[in-house]
Amino acid sequence: MAKEVIRSVCPRDCPDVCGMLTTVEDGRVTRVQGDPQHPITQGYLCGRFQHYEELIYHPDRVLHPLVKTPNGHTRISWDNALNLMCDKFSSILAEHGGDAILPYHYLGHMGIVSTRFPDRLWNKMNTARVGGEICAMAGIETMIRVVGQVRGTEPGHLDKTQMYISWGKNPKETNMHGWRFTKDIHPMVVIDPYTSDTAQAADMHIQPRPGTDSALAMGIGRCLVEADAVDWDFIAKFTTGFDAVRDAFMAMSLDEVTEVTGVPAEQIRAFAQLYAEHRPSLIHLGVGLQRNFNGGEMIAAISLLAAMTGQIGTAGGGVLYANYDWQLNDISHPELRTDGPVMHNMVHLGRDLTENADLKALYVYNQNPAATVPNQNLVRKGLVRDDLFVVAHDLYMTDTMQLADLCLPACSFAETPDLHLSYWHDYVNVNHQAIEPVGEARSNYWVTREIARGMGYTEPCFYESEEDVMLDALRGTGLDLEELRHRPVLWGDPDRTTFQDHVFSTPSGKIELIAPTFSPDVRSARYRLITPKTHHLQASQVFNLPRKFRAVKDPWVFIHPHDAAKEGISTGDPVRLSNRRGEVDLIAHISNRTQPGVLVSYMVRWGANANAVTTDELADVAGNSAFHSSYVDIERLADSAE
Numbered sequence: 001m002a003k004e005v006i007r008s009v010c011p012r013d014c015p016d017v018c019g020m021l022t023t024v025e026d027g028r029v030t031r032v033q034g035d036p037q038h039p040i041t042q043g044y045l046c047g048r049f050q051h052y053e054e055l056i057y058h059p060d061r062v063l064h065p066l067v068k069t070p071n072g073h074t075r076i077s078w079d080n081a082l083n084l085m086c087d088k089f090s091s092i093l094a095e096h097g098g099d100a101i102l103p104y105h106y107l108g109h110m111g112i113v114s115t116r117f118p119d120r121l122w123n124k125m126n127t128a129r130v131g132g133e134i135c136a137m138a139g140i141e142t143m144i145r146v147v148g149q150v151r152g153t154e155p156g157h158l159d160k161t162q163m164y165i166s167w168g169k170n171p172k173e174t175n176m177h178g179w180r181f182t183k184d185i186h187p188m189v190v191i192d193p194y195t196s197d198t199a200q201a202a203d204m205h206i207q208p209r210p211g212t213d214s215a216l217a218m219g220i221g222r223c224l225v226e227a228d229a230v231d232w233d234f235i236a237k238f239t240t241g242f243d244a245v246r247d248a249f250m251a252m253s254l255d256e257v258t259e260v261t262g263v264p265a266e267q268i269r270a271f272a273q274l275y276a277e278h279r280p281s282l283i284h285l286g287v288g289l290q291r292n293f294n295g296g297e298m299i300a301a302i303s304l305l306a307a308m309t310g311q312i313g314t315a316g317g318g319v320l321y322a323n324y325d326w327q328l329n330d331i332s333h334p335e336l337r338t339d340g341p342v343m344h345n346m347v348h349l350g351r352d353l354t355e356n357a358d359l360k361a362l363y364v365y366n367q368n369p370a371a372t373v374p375n376q377n378l379v380r381k382g383l384v385r386d387d388l389f390v391v392a393h394d395l396y397m398t399d400t401m402q403l404a405d406l407c408l409p410a411c412s413f414a415e416t417p418d419l420h421l422s423y424w425h426d427y428v429n430v431n432h433q434a435i436e437p438v439g440e441a442r443s444n445y446w447v448t449r450e451i452a453r454g455m456g457y458t459e460p461c462f463y464e465s466e467e468d469v470m471l472d473a474l475r476g477t478g479l480d481l482e483e484l485r486h487r488p489v490l491w492g493d494p495d496r497t498t499f500q501d502h503v504f505s506t507p508s509g510k511i512e513l514i515a516p517t518f519s520p521d522v523r524s525a526r527y528r529l530i531t532p533k534t535h536h537l538q539a540s541q542v543f544n545l546p547r548k549f550r551a552v553k554d555p556w557v558f559i560h561p562h563d564a565a566k567e568g569i570s571t572g573d574p575v576r577l578s579n580r581r582g583e584v585d586l587i588a589h590i591s592n593r594t595q596p597g598v599l600v601s602y603m604v605r606w607g608a609n610a611n612a613v614t615t616d617e618l619a620d621v622a623g624n625s626a627f628h629s630s631y632v633d634i635e636r637l638a639d640s641a642e
């Protein structure tokens with residue numbers, strides 16, 4: 001029996017970007033393990049993907065192109081699928097121009113080839129484009145405004161960290177390899193409106209009301225000023241704007257902070273004292289925090305604490321949102337574009353599809369917007385428009401695939417090569433193709449190339465090999481593809497400490513402190529709904545994996561005992577969440593993990609999920625999503641428990 005072990009990379013939208021070893025026997029993947037030689041992975045994959053082979057050979061994999069008919073989806077050949085797409089795209093381009101075609105994608109697969117090679121086609125066709133607003137842009141843009149880069153301390157310096165603050169982050173479930181580096185750091189403080197698994201493991205859990213974290217940061221800042229735990233020398237040399245910051249801190253009393261946040265003043269003082277006493281101290285920010293109407297405001301206010309105590313630039317200390325400043329060569333061939341692009345906000349997909357009749361085609365890849373985008377009903381209504389041609393490229397009949405006019409079978413990581421980087425650690429990795437595509441699955445690379453061929457495009461860039469595309473991406477970086485084939489390579493100086501030189505890529509060259517504000521959310525609906533991640537799912541991925549589905553089959557919504565008593569709700573009751581966007585039926589679970597006034601339902605189930613009621617309004621910075629600023633009513637369904 002032929003058996004070999006292939007070097008692979010987990011392509012999921014996850015900071016850990018694990019190196020993997022894929023065992024192939026007689027052309028079939030039999031086992032996928034964490035790479036023990038990978039400095040971050042250390043031989044361990046998260047529970048979602050310890051049995052990747054089950055996803056590769058899942059009985060529900062889409063194995064052929066499918067076209068929608070009045071009787072459901074029917075198999076067609078790739079030739080016919082390509083002809084259909086090329087005919088549609090050609091006529092749309094001729095009649096309406098490229099703005100009428102919208103490629104819609106995110107990071108369901110994070111490979112550079114899989115995410116960026118299609119950009120060549122979109123540039124050639126002058127299509128509309130989406131930004132990355134669905135997830136992390138408010139935090140990214142705010143960190144750039146404050147320190148000039150999206151960087152913080154390196155994972156390799158976590159052994160120096162004396163105090164770890166997980167703020168709006170749940171690493172035990174969403175950054176498991178980070179958790180392995182930080183779980184033994186004490187004191188550990190978690191600041192989260194919800195009692196996550198990480199919060200349960202912490203020395204201190206601070207539980208502010210959702211969206212009040214900037215007020216909490218102001219209270220902590222005030223305590224630090226009053227205790228003279230401020231690094232005045234650092235502020236004078238390396239920051240701008242601290243006078244206005246201090247004025248804002250002192251303008252809000254601790255009692256007012258407590259009133260707003262619900263956090264006792266004593267706990268705020270205790271935290272400030274711990275923070276003043278421990279150095280280096282790391283504030284690790286989560287993306288969930290910035291998915292609020294005031295997400296940018298909160299990220300900016302929290303980062304003040306690391307700056308005013310002189311922690312930024314210390315190994316293992318400071319504030320870390322992401323390490324996402326790497327620059328690959330642009331492989332999109334922007335010179336192919338002669339017009340546009342018209343930009344669409346990802347969060348507004350439902351609005352765009354239902355209000356903008358000029359959009360005639362939607363091409364979805366690396367995404368499942370019918371499940372993952374807020375205001376789900378509007379998205380679904382848009383996807384079934386008669387005059388909209390929807391193509392979706394995925395491994396399974398996801399919510400989006402079910403609504404698409406044309407479904408294309410996608411490759412798993414094992415079936416296509418790619419190049420991977422992380423937005424947390426600095427290791428670069430190559431994923432080798434381990435097996436031939438299952439059924440007639442094809443990669444984003446292949447489909448892009450074949451559409452280009454069908455459209456009659458002759459530019460050589462469409463016909464480069466995947467290896468050439470990777471080489472193009474690495475051009476000028478100093479990284480060697482041959483070396484990357486054999487091992488993960490740390491990009492950059494292994495001994496570096498971010499900002500140790502105290503040089504910041506801001507207009508002033510200093511940390512540009514933003515005077516903190518607190519923007520109360522004054523809407524009147526009764527319950528705030530937050531939709532955090534769970535370790536059982538990777539966004540909407542693996543929902544169809546039986547061993548995972550068992551854990552998430554009940555669509556729980558967590559409700560505090562106080563609210564449950566008020567609403568007459570018991571654990572196990574069917575309940576309906578509703579607002580003007582729609583309604584969704586879930587099952588109540590009474591829990592002290594949440595707080596009065598706050599409902600919690602994990603993201604993202606297939607089918608109807610909490611996104612039926614999440615808001616598609618935008619955060620204060622970068623047009624980011626504001627999932628966690630959603631408000632709902634809850635009612636116990638009449639026939640429950642009878």
Ligand code: SF4
Pocket residue numbers: 010011012014015016017018045046047048049176177538
């Ligand atoms: S989802 Fe993240 S932690 Fe899990 S295997 Fe993939 S990269 Fe590793």
